[in-house]
Amino acid sequence: MCDVFGKEDTMQKYVEEMGSTSLCKASDGAGCSDKEKEFIAKWKGAEGIEAQLTRLQGMTGSSMKPELKKWLGQRLNILKQLAAAPKEEL
Numbered sequence: 797m798c799d800v801f802g803k804e805d806t807m808q809k810y811v812e813e814m815g816s817t818s819l820c821k822a823s824d825g826a827g828c829s830d831k832e833k834e835f836i837a838k839w840k841g842a843e844g845i846e847a848q849l850t851r852l853q854g855m856t857g858s859s860m861k862p863e864l865k866k867w868l869g870q871r872l873n874i875l876k877q878l879a880a881a882p883k884e885e886l
Contacts, residue, residue: 820870822877832870839878849875 820828822836839845852872860868 820874822874823881829870831867832874835871836874836878839875845875845879849879 820826820832820836822828822840825833825836828836839848849872852868852875855868856872
């Protein structure tokens with residue numbers, strides 16, 4: 797019998813460690829670190845989100861320290877949410 801309890805937590809930690817995504821919700825700041833909240837405040841409603849998103853996506857294949865790779869993934873996640881959100885939601 798397969799034990800499904802605890803697997804979600806393990807997967808969540810793995811995803812966060814790999815930096816490919818974050819549980820940070822840009823619309824209300826739920827699950828966001830202080831650093832992510834500052835980044836959201838800087839870009840919420842700002843012009844140039846698409847250009848910044850393109851710039852950061854271009855960096856994804858670059859060699860970098862794990863903590864910088866994680867921060868890159870977190871910023872990409874936030875910008876994707878902000879770019880996709882209806883303007884009245886922001």
